[in-house]
Every structure is written in structure tokens, then in C-alpha cells.
Amino acid sequence: MLQVGTTxxxxxxxxxxxxxxxxxxxxxxxxxxHGEPVADVAVKECSTTLRTAEVRALARICHPNLxxxxxxxxxxxxxxxxxxxxxGGDLSxxxxxxxxxxxxxxxxxxxxxxxxxxxxxxxxxxxxxxxKPSNLLSCGQAxxxxxxxxxxxxxxxxxxxxxxxxxxxxxxxxxxxxxxxAADLYSLGIVAFELMCGHxxxxxxxxxxxxxxxxxxxxxxxGWPTHLASIARACTQKSPQSRWSALRVLAELEPVPARExxxxxxxxxxxxxxxxxxxxxxxxxxxxxAVRRFxxxxxxxxx
Numbered sequence: 428m429l430q431v432g433t434t435x436x437x438x439x440x441x442x443x444x445x446x447x448x449x450x451x452x453x454x455x456x457x458x459x460x461h462g463e464p465v466a467d468v469a470v471k472e473c474s475t476t477l478r479t480a481e482v483r484a485l486a487r488i489c490h491p492n493l494x495x496x497x498x499x500x501x502x503x504x505x506x507x508x509x510x511x512x513x514x515g516g517d518l519s520x521x522x523x524x525x526x527x528x529x530x531x532x533x534x535x536x537x538x539x540x541x542x543x544x545x546x547x548x549x550x551x552x553x554x555x556x557x558x559k560p561s562n563l564l565s566c567g568q569a570x571x572x573x574x575x576x577x578x579x580x581x582x583x584x585x586x587x588x589x590x591x592x593x594x595x596x597x598x599x600x601x602x603x604x605x606x607x608x609a610a611d612l613y614s615l616g617i618v619a620f621e622l623m624c625g626h627x628x629x630x631x632x633x634x635x636x637x638x639x640x641x642x643x644x645x646x647x648x649x650g651w652p653t654h655l656a657s658i659a660r661a662c663t664q665k666s667p668q669s670r671w672s673a674l675r676v677l678a679e680l681e682p683v684p685a686r687e688x689x690x691x692x693x694x695x696x697x698x699x700x701x702x703x704x705x706x707x708x709x710x711x712x713x714x715x716x717a718v719r720r721f722x723x724x725x726x727x728x729x730x
Contacts, residue, residue: 429470429507435507436500439509441456441465442455451508454470456509458509466507488548490543492547493547495510514566518563526625527624533622535571538658539570542568542674543673548608549611556606556614557574557614559596563618594633595629599639613667616659619658619662658680661708662676
């Protein structure tokens with residue numbers, strides 16, 4: 428096991444213990460070049476059973492909302508993965524500071540970042556398999572998805588080879604050994620509920636939690652912003668086929684699209700005769716720009 432003060436390959440100096448995840452212990456370290464510090468990084472000391480999967484996943488995947496992979500170091504019989512350091516901690520820590528739930532804007536930022544990361548993973552035929560607040564990491568203004576130790580590439584993999592890590596966020600189909608992208612979305616829906624309310628929807632003994640996932644209903648979402656409530660409900664459908672995709676979640680978190688604004692434009696007052704009427708560009712981007720300009724000029728027509 429690593430200790431504070433250890434230096435791997437004369438390049439990564441271990442500074443502090445950060446914690447332990449499903450796939451290994453994590454340390455804060457300083458990257459050294461010619462003995463001089465150049466960057467803060469995270470070093471994960473991986474278990475022998477999971478390190479191959481995580482190394483393979485990290486080596487193939489790169490995305491702004493995934494924790495950045497740097498290199499793999501093998502020393503003293505161990506394998507260590509070096510990644511970027513999440514300087515803001517994880518969202519499980521943020522929930523401890525906000526037991527009643529995080530501010531809506533922070534929830535939106537987290538869901539947007541994780542949905543973007545999941546969309547990329549799923550496009551590559553990969554399932555993360557362990558979406559939960561402790562794996563959602565704050566890096567500056569962004570929220571990134573970390574710990575790919577549970578990630579699997581679906582092609583050529585049997586259901587029996589896929590390990591269930593965290594019961595509290597597990598999709599119903601996980602209990603029958605099935606897994607797919609929709610399982611990640613179910614976990615995201617449970618996470619959305621927890622970030623908003625400060626607690627998970629299904630609690631109690633392991634059997635009670637499993638029963639909740641299989642047949643339970645989400646508690647009331649009254650008072651939630653409509654789009655966040657829609658995401659939680661749609662992602663936690665019991666049937667995988669009924670859940671939203673990561674792209675659909677992203678669409679729900681985007682500003683109102685131009686096509687939804689058009690009925691308001693029809694009812695709005697026409698511009699004064701002295702105001703030149705702009706031609707609406709044919710492209711979608713141009714249409715959305717024209718709509719935004721119209722709304723800015725006629726705010727009273729939208730009340």
C-alpha cells in the first residue's frame with residue numbers, strides 16, 4: 428500500500444490519502460519534472476481484479492465530462508492509474524453540507540455534465556455501471572464522472588461478467604444480471620432525486636431497497652422544477668425501454684428550443700411600422716437567434 432511521501436517512478440509524489448472507492452484507494456499526488464512540482468494529480472491504487480477493466484476503459488475514452496486519464500504506473504507489484512485531480516471534491520460531500528438537497532442550478536449543472544459523459548460512453552458501446560454522487564466530481568465549474576473501474580464494453584461480454592457495485596442506485600434489470608445504457612440512466616434518475624431532496628427515494632434494509640427498485644414508486648416530486656421532475660420520472664421507469672436516453676436528458680436541460688417558442692411568436696404583437704422586420708434565416712441556428720432577439724425586444728409579450 429502507498430504511503431505519504433512515496434514517489435512513483437521519480438515522478439508522482441504521494442501527498443495525502445483521499446479515500447477508497449469500489450475499484451481501489453485514491454491518493455492526492457504532485458507530478459514532478461526534474462524534481463519540481465508541475466501539477467496536482469490523483470493516483471489510484473487499483474485492486475488486481477478491477478485494474479485491467481479500468482485501464483482498458485480509461486485508455487480508450489476521453490471526454491470533457493470524464494475525469495482525465497494521464498498514465499498507468501506499475502511499481503512494487505502494484506498498478507496505479509494517474510488521473511486529473513478533482514479539486515472540488517465529490518457530490519456526496521456536497522450533500523453532507525446541504526442535507527435538504529442542492530440548489531437547483533447546481534443539480535442542473537451536475538445532470539448536464541453526467542448526461543454528456545454518459546452519452547459519449549454509450550456511443551462507444553460502454554456502460555459506466557456505477558453512477559452515484561461519490562463518483563460525480565467537481566472540477567472547477569464542471570462536474571465530471573469518475574471511477575471507470577466498473578465500466579464495461581458491452582460487445583462480447585456476458586451478463587454474468589458484469590458486477591453490481593452499489594445497490595442504492597441499481598436499475599431493476601441489474602438484479603437479473605442484465606445491463607445496458609438504460610441502467611446508467613436509471614442510476615442518474617436516482618441521483619437526480621437525491622441531489623434535489625438530500626436523500627435517496629428507496630431506503631432501509633437491502634431487501635427493502637431492492638423491493639423499491641423493482642416495484643416502488645418515486646415519492647412526490649411536488650415543488651420540483653418541471654424539467655428536473657420529468658428527468659427523474661423518465662429515467663427511473665422500471666422498463667429499460669421506457670427510459671430516456673442520455674441525449675434526451677441533455678435536451679431537457681437545454682434552453683427552450685425555437686420550435687416551442689413559435690406559438691408565442693404567433694400570438695405576440697407585431698413590430699411597429701417604423702421597426703424594420705428581419706428575415707428569419709433558414710437554418711435552425713439562425714431561427715433560434717432570431718427568436719432570442721425577438722423575445723429580448725418584446726419582453727412584455729411573454730408574460
